Amino acid sequence: MESQRSFLVIGLALVSFLLWQQWQTDQAPPAPTTVTQSSSNQNSSNAIDMSSTSSEQAVVSNTNAQAKVINISTDVLQLQIDNRGGDIIGLKLPKYTVSKDSDELYTLMRKLPGFEFTAQSGLIGRDGPDDSRTPRPVYSTTAQNFSLAKGEQQLVVPLMYTANGLSIEKRFTFTAGNYDVRVEYFIHNQSDEVKTVQPYQHLVQSIEGGAESGLMMPIYRGGAYGTAKERYTKYKFDDMKDENLIKPTTGGWAAMLEHYFVSAWVPDQQAENQIYSRVQNNLGVIGTKGPEIHIQPGATAEIGSSFYAGPKTQDNLAKLANGLDLTVDYGILWFISQPLFWLLTTIQGFVVNWGVAIICITLIVKGAMYPLTKIQYESMAKMRNLKPKIDELQAKFKDDKQKMGPAMMELYRKEKVNPMGGCLPMIIQMPIFLALYWVFVESVELRHAPFALWITDLSSQDPFYVLPVLFGISMFMMQKLQPMTVTDPMQQKIMMWMPVAFSIFFLWFPSGLVLYWLVSNLISLAQMLYIYRGMEKKGLHTKKAKTS
Structure with a gap:
């Protein structure tokens, strides 16, 4: 019957067209990755307004700390961290190159004039040092370059900050062979009053100025998130422009995708968190915010989250958070594809x-x-x-x-x-x-x-x-x-x-x-x-x- 042949041709054409639309390039067009050091007067890391939950109290920065870029190298990650705020402003993947015959490493994150893709985190709340109306805290470090030596299994990079009665260590812990990084805050209340802070972590990416989709190879650049009820949902930049995302959930995660690679923040999976998004000055933001932490005088509090930046390997992603492995986007047929x-x-x-x-x-x-x-x-x-x-x-x-x-x-x-x-x-x-x-x-x-x-x-x-x-x-x-x-x-x-x-x-x-x-x-x-x-x-x- 002729309709049967037509079904075959239409099916083949449809599948091919969908593949055409879904196939994305291996990487965004490479950009130079030299990161300009922030001067002590710059407050570029403070571009995202967190004033809805931040403290009205002025934050005093360390007087003896200088703004600089901290370089960290492991077997699978090369990072640049701005000690102003402790944000990740550069990230390369040593195991992946831009193209098959290239020696240039794949750049996942960078902060350049006209384009930004960074991972920010901090402490807001009444006594948090990351008040959006004041300069970000400038952390001090024991060195400017850290490297995971061959044979070592773990690398710890501590950033220190003291002000307003709080002694804060922002600690990055790297493990050999792992693309996930443990980011923790160890906070000691040295004052005689209760201190209140609230952790946040988000991804910031320029909406315009990045890799653009071509006719043959469209590229998806945008957000995604998971909650206890919605394991995986894409949230495009256009969605962020239309409406700020506010999703309360136990656990959850927030991510930015680009075909084969994903960057994601995974907060405490037992805590009551809030997933949010916003757009400000051509910057799309998606992230998570934890509950307020009240620290008694003389007491110490620990707050932790995980940051993942690397290839979409399903086994690794599934271990970090429920639904994060679905960023390997098989669409509605994921239950067959997996x-x-x-x-x-x-x-x-x-x-x-x-x-x-x-x-x-x-x-x-x-x-x-x-x-x-x-x-x-x-x-x-x-x-x-x-x-x-x-x-x-x-x-x-x-x-x-x-x-x-x-x-x-x-x-x-x-x-x-x-x-x-x-x-x-x-x-x-x-x-x-x-x-x-x-x-x-x-x-x-x-x-x-x-x-x-x-x-x-x-x-x-x-x-x-x-x-x-x-x-x-x-x-x-x-x-x-x-x-x-x-x-x-x-x-x-x-x-x-x-x-x-x-x-x-x-x-x-x-x-x-x-x-x-x-x-x-x-x-x-x-x-x-x-x-x-x-x-x-x-x-x-x-x-x-x-x-x-």
């Missing part, structure tokens, strides 16, 4: 090649779908055999549409053919294949992963366009095995040129996705030959009936 991703990584663990793993998982999925594929092709062949009789009915009742419908249904009943038999299996299979495509699109594990020969990066296009051409040939062969039954010349021309159109379309697709499509087509060809041969042995014709 098991498929597990299967893909399991296979890769045996074959040690992501390209071979793609071939293997395609074989497994297509094999599992074979019973539905068999029903689909047999139904389409039976409908094609009925075409002469259908043509007779259409000619007989061409002027009486009311009689044609019952006559067609009677023909289907008599011949024991279900006109939807070829469509329903395809509809059932589509979510599985679509979920698998999202696995290929979202998995950072495939970024810069080699396959074989000239395919050295499965996340980039085939440099010699071999795979798209082979895909077009395989699609053409499928058309020959399953020829069109339409007589309309325009539709015939469209279908004839469809393999060429998709080959051109796939020139810009990541080679991993094209490899999947090609293998899937080759398996379909083999299944068609096997199914049609079995039908011919039963005396059923599988070839196109001639039309005048």
